[in-house]
Amino acid sequence: MLCSNIILDMRAFKKIKLKAVSNDNLDAYLEALGLLKPLQSGQVKCSICGKTVAKDSFSCLYPDNGEIGIACDDASCYLKALRAKEDQS
Numbered sequence: 325m326l327c328s329n330i331i332l333d334m335r336a337f338k339k340i341k342l343k344a345v346s347n348d349n350l351d352a353y354l355e356a357l358g359l360l361k362p363l364q365s366g367q368v369k370c371s372i373c374g375k376t377v378a379k380d381s382f383s384c385l386y387p388d389n390g391e392i393g394i395a396c397d398d399a400s401c402y403l404k405a406l407r408a409k410e411d412q413s
């Protein structure tokens with residue numbers, strides 16, 4: 325399941341340096357991706373397990389067949405997202 329509710333622009337996504345994300349600028353990062361409000365209002369679902377992802381349970385974004393997947397903080401989802409990231413690099 326890909327981000328069915330949200331259309332993300334892959335080019336905008338790539339412009340943002342993922343390594344620079346820390347807790348301090350997570351809000352700014354999510355805002356830049358247009359994800360902050362959807363996360364706060366419960367509109368985002370984990371692309372792997374389908375669970376609703378809130379800001380607290382957001383772990384990371386990862387490339388998913390040219391789209392952007394969103395992973396929740398479940399360990400298995402996070403590991404799958406990490407693997408997907410490694411596959412792309």
Ligand SMILES: [Zn+2]
Binds near residue numbers: 398
């Ligand atoms: Zn998940």
